[in-house]
Amino acid sequence: MNDKKEKRTRRDFLRDGLRAIATLLLGGIVGVVVRKLHARDTVWQLDPNICVQCEKCATECVLSLSAVKAVHAHDMCGHCKLCGGYHRPDAKVQDTAAENQICPTKAIKRTFIEDPYYSYRIEEEKCIGCAKCVKGCNAFGNSSLYLQVRHDRCLNCNQCSIAEACPSGAFRQIPAEQAYILKGQQANTWRSRDTA
Amino acid sequence: MKRSLSWFFTLLFLAAAIGPHLAQDRFPRPEFESAYQRPLTTTPGPAGRILELLDVVLLATALGLTSFFALKKRSRRAIFWLTVFSALYFGFYRNGCVCAVGSIQNVSAALFYPGYVMPLGVVAFFVLPLIFALFFGRTFCAAVCPLGAMQDLVMLKPVKVPSWLSEVLSVVPYLYLGFGVLFAATGASFIICKYDPFISIYRMSDNFGAMLYSAGFVGLCVFVGRPYCRFLCPYGVLLGWLSTLSRKHVTITPDECVVCRLCEDGCDFGHIQKPVVGKIPEPRAQSTKRLSRLVLLIPVMMVAGGWALSQMDVIFARVHPQVQLAEEIVLEDAGLLSETTLETRTFRTAGTPTQELLDEALAIQKKFYFGGWLLGGFLGLVFGIKLIRLAVLPQRAEYEIDNTGCFSCSRCFMSCPNEHVRLGHIDKDWVLNLEEHASKR
Incomplete structure (x- = not known):
């Protein structure tokens, strides 16, 4: 009986020691990690200046309708009647007929402003993020159309599956306070805030 | 018309060829005579801090409640409802991301990969369950983990996995952990997230391949108790280590074990260890x-x-x-x-x-x-x-829980007659007779 009791205490002692070591290790890991900790939260975003419009954003997102959408820097747009991001290159007439549009879901709404200018607005709920319009705008226009991860839709997965598939490495995690990498005038405010 | 268009495009192609740095200025930005205002690009924010903070608070609360109900109240019913909550909130509502299992990779990336940033919430998800395991055992597995919750809720007819097979398969989590850390630390891939069998269900994904994989796995979960937790989960390895050392842990019986054998099949996961009797240790x-x-x-x-x-x-x-x-x-x-x-x-x-x-x-x-x-x-x-x-021949005189593997799910409690005594269902005498009975057998 005595022997048994002694054995138990020895085992208990070992256990306590190991537990202390485990606690220390856990604390150590947390310590190291906390030093690397970003005080701010991060979100996934794509840099439109690196993006090559490979169309994978439309298919790789875990959401059935991708969280990546086309956005428009209206202040960069030429507001042309013939738009490289709106009309197919082989379009016979520069009108709003579906067969002449580059967008597979007709997500770009064209409205007449004044002669000869038109505005092009993305209807986000229709956009699938395929970047066909972005490609057209980059090739023939002012490249005012570009892609962005829309954070009201994005699940902010631990490992973004689009980022993993992105051929140009345009995806990265950025601070949540400045969750967009915008173009045009808004880009300047973003940058100035960033450096401030 | 067509001709002018082709001319136009020829010019455009020329412009495109000149160089991308000129791209932004191909067309002048018009000044409108009408009162047209250019709309700004909207920047809807992420759900953000509040929801993340809520996640951490709910995680800590759920861990605390599960530990309380498993160890103190010994209530399987409460554990069940906490499981339902976790599946609904951490699973379906928060889409199963971020989770403690995947957070191993974030931590290893933060440890080994320079320049990797890691949000506070992820650290909390990694550390809190481990701390609880160090004090109360794997109560995280019981009802908080959304992956465990899904498996627990679909488990209808679990079969007994032969011990040789489960012994062999139990090394797989170590491999999964090792490779998960290796690939995360080298910045190659987050394989634990990539091959998570339940995430596509929580997200109600419409990716056919992913859904097929998930459906297959969930189908397996109907007949095998928590196969992911037992034979794959890399986080379970860490939890198991700490649970082995845990200060307190759930026990089958609230009282002394009477070795009545009633709990022998009380665990669907094979974590109840029989007493070692009639085996002579070698010299x-x-x-x-x-x-x-x-x-x-x-x-x-x-x-x-x-x-x-x-x-x-x-x-x-x-x-x-x-x-x-x-x-x-x-x-x-x-x-x-x-x-x-x-x-x-x-x-x-x-x-x-x-x-x-x-x-x-x-x-x-x-x-x-x-x-x-x-x-x-x-x-x-x-x-x-x-x-x-x-x-090594273990020394056990009673039925004991394997603290390393036990999920603290509280299922085995009701198989113990002493638990029924505690709840006032039967008299203590009945149990004492049972003991006599068993010793005669």
Whole structure:
């Protein structure tokens, strides 16, 4: 009986020691990690200046309708009647007929402003993020159309599956306070805030 | 009309050829005579801090409640409803991300990968369940983990996995943990997230392949109790270590064990250990000899494992997209590939020197060589300890819970007559008679 009791205490002692070591290790890991900790939260975003419009954003997102959408820097747009991001290159007439549009879901709404200018607005709920319009705008226009991860839709997965598939490495995690990498005038405010 | 259009496009192509730096100024930005205002790009924010903070608070609360109900109240019903809550909130509402299982990778990336940033919430998800395991056992598994919750809720007709099979399969989590950390630390991939069998259900994904994989796994969960937790979960390895050392842990009986055998089949996961009776331990000299041989075998296995895995650095490194790209570029340059890929075309248009990419790929390969030694050593140690544990005859006089594996799900409580005494269902005398009965048997 005595022997048994002694054995138990020895085992208990070992256990306590190991537990202390485990606690220390856990604390150590947390310590190291906390030093690397970003005080701010991060979100996934794509840099439109690196993006090559490979169309994978439309298919790789875990959401059935991708969280990546086309956005428009209206202040960069030429507001042309013939738009490289709106009309197919082989379009016979520069009108709003579906067969002449580059967008597979007709997500770009064209409205007449004044002669000869038109505005092009993305209807986000229709956009699938395929970047066909972005490609057209980059090739023939002012490249005012570009892609962005829309954070009201994005699940902010631990490992973004689009980022993993992105051929140009345009995806990265950025601070949540400045969750967009915008173009045009808004880009300047973003940058100035960033450096401030 | 058509002619003018083609002219127009010829000009545009010319403009496109001049250079991308001019791209933004192909057309003047008009000044409107009408009162048209250019709309700004909206920037809807992420759900943000509040929801993340809520996650952490709910996690801590759920852990606390589960520990309380499992250890103190011994209430399976409460654990069940907490499981339902976790499946609904952490699973379906928060889409199963971020979770503690995947957070291993964030932590290893933060430890080994320079410049990796990690949000506070992820740290909390990694650490809190481990701290609770150190004090109360794996109560995280019981009702908080959304992956465990899904498996627990669909478990209708669990069959008993033969002990030799479960013993063999129980080394898989160590492999999964090791490789998960290796690939995350080298920045190659987050394989634990990638092959998570339940995430596509929580997200109600419409990816057919992913859904098929999930459906298959959930189908398996109907007949095998928590297969992911037992035979795959890498986080369970860490929880198991700490749970073994836990200060308190759930026990089958609230009282003394009467060795009545009623709980023998009380665990659907095979975590109740029978008392060892009628087995004569081998002579001390013999067992000491065997044990010392096995202990000496451990360093040999560690070195062998390290050597073997470090030799496979080239193969493992291929998981990293940069290494894949470098290989494709080299093969293309050598004229061995007939078609270019999107990745190589993108790389070539970006104009980064090939040498830079090759250097980077080699650096990654070197990391895998080093990581291979560490991983091999770790796995050698794990296998060595496993062998020792199999070789040592345990001393158990009672039915005991295997604290390393036990999920604290509280199912086994009701199989114990003493629990029924505690709840006032039966008299203590009944149990004492039972003891007599059992000893006669």
